[in-house]
Amino acid sequence: MTKERLVVIGNGMAGCRAVEEVLKRDPARYDVTIFGAEPRVNYNRIMLSPVLAGEKTFDDIVINDEAWYRDNAITLHAGRAIKAVDIEGRKVIAEGGLEVGYDKLILATGSDPFRLPLPGSDLQGVVTFRDLDDVEAMVEASGKPNARAVVIGGGLLGLEAAYGLARRGMAATVVHLMDVLMERQLDESAGYLLREALAERGVETVLGAHSEEIVGRDGKVAGLKLKDGRVLPCDLLVMAVGIRPNAALAKAAGLQVNRGVIVDDAMRASDPAVFAVGECVEHRGNCYGLVAPIWDMCRVLAEALTDGEGAYAGSVLSTRLKVSGVDVFSAGKFAGGEGCEDIVFRDAARGVYKRVVIEGGKVAGAVLFGDAADGGWYFDLMRAGTDVAEIRETLIFGQAITEGLSGLDPSAAVAAMLDTQEICGCNGVCKGAITGAITTQGLTTLDDVRAVTKASASCGSCTPLVEQVIRLTLGDGFKAQAGPKPMCKCTHHPHGDVRKAIVEFELKSMPAVFQAMEWTTPDGCASCRPALNYYLLCAWPGEYVDDSQSRFINERVHANIQKDGTYSVVPRMWGGMTSPAELRAIADVADKYAIPAVKVTGGQRIDLLGVRKDDLPAVWADLNAAGMVSGHAYAKGLRTVKTCVGSDWCRFGTQDSTGLGIKLEKFMWGSWAPAKVKLAVSGCPRNCAESTCKDIGVICVDSGYEIHVGGAAGLHIQGTQLLTKVPTENEAIAVIAAVMQMYREGGWYLERIYKWMARVGLDTIRAATVDDLDSRATLYARFVVSQETAQIDPWAERATGGVAAGEFAPMATLPLEMAAK
Amino acid sequence: MTLQAHIDPHWRDVGAVTDIPERGARRVATAQGDVAVFRTGDGQVFALVDRCPHKRGPLSQGIVHGHGVTCPLHSWVIDLATGQPTGADAGKGCAPVVPVLVRDGRVLLAQPVMAD
Numbered sequence: 001m002t003k004e005r006l007v008v009i010g011n012g013m014a015g016c017r018a019v020e021e022v023l024k025r026d027p028a029r030y031d032v033t034i035f036g037a038e039p040r041v042n043y044n045r046i047m048l049s050p051v052l053a054g055e056k057t058f059d060d061i062v063i064n065d066e067a068w069y070r071d072n073a074i075t076l077h078a079g080r081a082i083k084a085v086d087i088e089g090r091k092v093i094a095e096g097g098l099e100v101g102y103d104k105l106i107l108a109t110g111s112d113p114f115r116l117p118l119p120g121s122d123l124q125g126v127v128t129f130r131d132l133d134d135v136e137a138m139v140e141a142s143g144k145p146n147a148r149a150v151v152i153g154g155g156l157l158g159l160e161a162a163y164g165l166a167r168r169g170m171a172a173t174v175v176h177l178m179d180v181l182m183e184r185q186l187d188e189s190a191g192y193l194l195r196e197a198l199a200e201r202g203v204e205t206v207l208g209a210h211s212e213e214i215v216g217r218d219g220k221v222a223g224l225k226l227k228d229g230r231v232l233p234c235d236l237l238v239m240a241v242g243i244r245p246n247a248a249l250a251k252a253a254g255l256q257v258n259r260g261v262i263v264d265d266a267m268r269a270s271d272p273a274v275f276a277v278g279e280c281v282e283h284r285g286n287c288y289g290l291v292a293p294i295w296d297m298c299r300v301l302a303e304a305l306t307d308g309e310g311a312y313a314g315s316v317l318s319t320r321l322k323v324s325g326v327d328v329f330s331a332g333k334f335a336g337g338e339g340c341e342d343i344v345f346r347d348a349a350r351g352v353y354k355r356v357v358i359e360g361g362k363v364a365g366a367v368l369f370g371d372a373a374d375g376g377w378y379f380d381l382m383r384a385g386t387d388v389a390e391i392r393e394t395l396i397f398g399q400a401i402t403e404g405l406s407g408l409d410p411s412a413a414v415a416a417m418l419d420t421q422e423i424c425g426c427n428g429v430c431k432g433a434i435t436g437a438i439t440t441q442g443l444t445t446l447d448d449v450r451a452v453t454k455a456s457a458s459c460g461s462c463t464p465l466v467e468q469v470i471r472l473t474l475g476d477g478f479k480a481q482a483g484p485k486p487m488c489k490c491t492h493h494p495h496g497d498v499r500k501a502i503v504e505f506e507l508k509s510m511p512a513v514f515q516a517m518e519w520t521t522p523d524g525c526a527s528c529r530p531a532l533n534y535y536l537l538c539a540w541p542g543e544y545v546d547d548s549q550s551r552f553i554n555e556r557v558h559a560n561i562q563k564d565g566t567y568s569v570v571p572r573m574w575g576g577m578t579s580p581a582e583l584r585a586i587a588d589v590a591d592k593y594a595i596p597a598v599k600v601t602g603g604q605r606i607d608l609l610g611v612r613k614d615d616l617p618a619v620w621a622d623l624n625a626a627g628m629v630s631g632h633a634y635a636k637g638l639r640t641v642k643t644c645v646g647s648d649w650c651r652f653g654t655q656d657s658t659g660l661g662i663k664l665e666k667f668m669w670g671s672w673a674p675a676k677v678k679l680a681v682s683g684c685p686r687n688c689a690e691s692t693c694k695d696i697g698v699i700c701v702d703s704g705y706e707i708h709v710g711g712a713a714g715l716h717i718q719g720t721q722l723l724t725k726v727p728t729e730n731e732a733i734a735v736i737a738a739v740m741q742m743y744r745e746g747g748w749y750l751e752r753i754y755k756w757m758a759r760v761g762l763d764t765i766r767a768a769t770v771d772d773l774d775s776r777a778t779l780y781a782r783f784v785v786s787q788e789t790a791q792i793d794p795w796a797e798r799a800t801g802g803v804a805a806g807e808f809a810p811m812a813t814l815p816l817e818m819a820a821k
Numbered sequence: 822m823t824l825q826a827h828i829d830p831h832w833r834d835v836g837a838v839t840d841i842p843e844r845g846a847r848r849v850a851t852a853q854g855d856v857a858v859f860r861t862g863d864g865q866v867f868a869l870v871d872r873c874p875h876k877r878g879p880l881s882q883g884i885v886h887g888h889g890v891t892c893p894l895h896s897w898v899i900d901l902a903t904g905q906p907t908g909a910d911a912g913k914g915c916a917p918v919v920p921v922l923v924r925d926g927r928v929l930l931a932q933p934v935m936a937d
């Protein structure tokens with residue numbers, strides 16, 4: 001009996017694997033002929049990255065060498081592209097005219113790298129990253145001294161190209177359109193960690209970057225120009241922006257083609273003798289670019305070709321990769337979605353981030369960074385649709401712990417632990433060391449145990465375990481203790497620890513804090529985000545970019561929201577002074593925008609109430625035009641400096657209290673603080689400006705200026721305490737600025753000065769701002785630096801449309817006839 | 822008129838997903854009142870009637886975190902997917918969900934149903 005003729009177009013991973021699977025099932029059935037466009041045997045394309053990085057050679061990544069083709073009697077036409085397929089005549093026509101007939105044909109033509117149609121993309125030195133020829137071109141370019149590479153595309157392929165080139169000694173920069181690297185596989189937190197890891201390995205990343213033009217010199221690439229005008233010089237430019245199924249041949253042959261070659265569940269194309277497999281395929285609307293689904297397809301195809309049964313139902317995808325020792329895994333709905341809940345685990349010391357997404361009691365996705373050992377387990381749970389409600393508590397800790405603890409309640413599990421088993425990984429404390437310390441030293445609280453043994457004293461993630469050990473050892477003698485209150489439910493760290501860590505570990509972004517302080521939510525909450533935004537702004541003035549979406553509405557739109565959703569607007573009046581011109585402008589604005597209420601405030605300002613959000617920019621523009629700026633009546637920051645008329649007018653006035661108030665306000669406006677800050681300056685001890693119930697108050701006396709701190713007249717009534725008395729106006733300003741800065745750096749978010757003072761002590765404040773002149777000077781200097789970037793009128797920025805243009809107008813207005821049914 | 826709106830007259834194109842800040846919201850004004858359209862940190866888009874079940878606070882002005890929004894008036898946390906208050910305020914009314922679709926980067930809003 002003559003064998004059937006099986007022709008395969010494509011000598012890549014899919015084509016050869018399909019043949020292997022067929023041979024495995026029925027080695028004698030077909031006469032196999034393989035055509036490959038590349039002049040070489042079948043190799044593992046995924047391993048081109050290590051070849052580029054110099055970690056492997058081509059020989060290492062060959063899957064099937066010449067002997068395999070020979071032993072299986074396969075005819076290989078390497079370096080011979082197929083020009084056409086004759087469906088009617090059941091034959092393929094190769095380059096040079098060779099025609100080969102078939103009974104069954106497999107299209108495994110793979111995909112082509114997508115080339116951005118940028119000006120200059122035809123310059124020498126612009127390459128893609130697809131086959132060995134590309135790798136050889138890149139290796140050659142990297143050999144030149146001081147060579148620089150730019151890679152367009154921050155997906156898997158682009159990052160591997162950049163990493164490989166960096167390993168070869170090139171300065172490599174990845175330019176990515178999105179704000180997150182590998183955004184199709186990673187969430188923002190993991191993307192941030194990957195970016196950091198790449199930077200450590202010499203790969204720079206530019207995110208949110210639109211490429212505009214490839215700049216050339218003498219026909220060769222010289223740099224990449226971005227839309228924002230930046231030019232990144234380079235000698236090699238790699239385009240790794242994606243792939244497209246290579247379906248041209250199938251289309252020309254008259255087969256049904258959409259994005260890829262359309263196949264049914266048996267991998268059959270629109271002609272019964274033709275099959276397709278791999279990246280060139282479109283199955284149920286999906287095209288795949290990963291290896292696992294391709295293996296699935298090959299198995300199904302082989303069944304179809306050997307009269308077996310099998311149907312391809314599409315693949316659930318997971319990605320696992322390693323960027324120089326960093327393991328990354330992602331699968332499914334890794335970024336959550338409607339009706340999903342997140343379980344997040346971070347281990348700052350090990351650089352680990354894990355997020356498991358649960359939907360309907362089942363694992364719906366996962367992203368793992370730094371430790372991907374349990375990726376396969378989560379993936380299995382996900383594909384099997386296992387109900388994980390029972391193991392939810394320990395799920396995030398992985399398979400070993402979950403299965404080790406299954407059936408045990410947590411305290412039984414702790415009781416079953418050996419004395420030599422480690423409880424606190426950070427400080428290497430075993431269970432026996434803790435129980436020993438409790439019994440010998442009579443410890444009864446978590447804090448005691450922490451102090452003596454250091455267990456749970458570092459990252460704190462073993463705190464529940466340590467508490468279990470104490471409870472087991474002492475029984476009812478255990479005193480549960482709160483300790484410092486965590487910032488919010490997203491973290492176990494209190495405000496103070498977080499502030500300290502931001503400065504000490506130079507944490508400069510919110511994802512950096514989330515990771516270092518082991519946040520348990522992906523992007524914080526309405527309680528911690530504003531706090532962190534302030535802490536970062538305070539620690540890194542001029543460097544940290546304010547995140548408006550982490551601001552409470554009043555600070556985001558620079559006006560105060562009212563119960564009906566309208567806003568109130570309070571222009572600044574320096575020291576409470578105003579003029580006929582300002583009053584006229586305010587009156588005009590109130591008329592023009594039909595503002596329903598105008599009121600005088602306790603801080604000596606005028607409040608325009610009931611302004612529609614859409615009108616805010618125009619209202620501000622008019623007030624700006626009359627010389628007025630934002631009064632920051634909405635700010636956790638400097639609000640008002642209230643004054644009396646002082647020695648200018650008052651027969652009792654001892655100093656120019658109005659003048660000092662204006663000076664203080666002009667110096668300090670715009671500064672953000674943990675909570676609102678109100679100042680007052682009174683010209684004599686009669687205290688008409690009510691200085692002694694302000695956060696910081698000055699009372700002028702004949703011999704100088706008394707500085708009072710820590711007053712409040714709101715939820716709590718609190719008189720100030722006298723900090724010091726100074727002889728000159730300048731010294732008063734210096735001390736007040738130093739107190740303000742000390743509070744800015746040490747206060748907890750929403751903690752007013754009086755509460756901060758009760759916590760740190762008046763003596764501490766006095767020592768740092770009054771007694772120690774060096775300390776006062778450095779605090780003062782830091783305040784001045786922070787004011788350099790703080791004193792920009794937010795109203796002017798928004799009134800001119802430059803900032804937050806989308807904030808005030810509705811996104812769309814649906815007219816009546818469209819909205820009505 | 823966009824193609825989508827042409828094909829399916831019940832969906833209104835109200836703008837691009839990127840018109841909504843990440844972890845933020847925008848208002849869509851309709852004849853029956855505002856609709857709040859949210860974009861979460863993981864790129865999902867949700868829409869609710871822009872009215873907190875507590876004291877009618879404009880939810881579009883709140884802080885968006887996870888799949889929730891904290892009302893700017895009294896800090897109720899509303900689940901974006903269901904419009905239901907969460908935590909201690911669970912079960913106390915809801916902000917009606919407005920069906921929303923994202924197609925080719927455009928946000929399509931179903932005709933809002935405003936229950937009074």
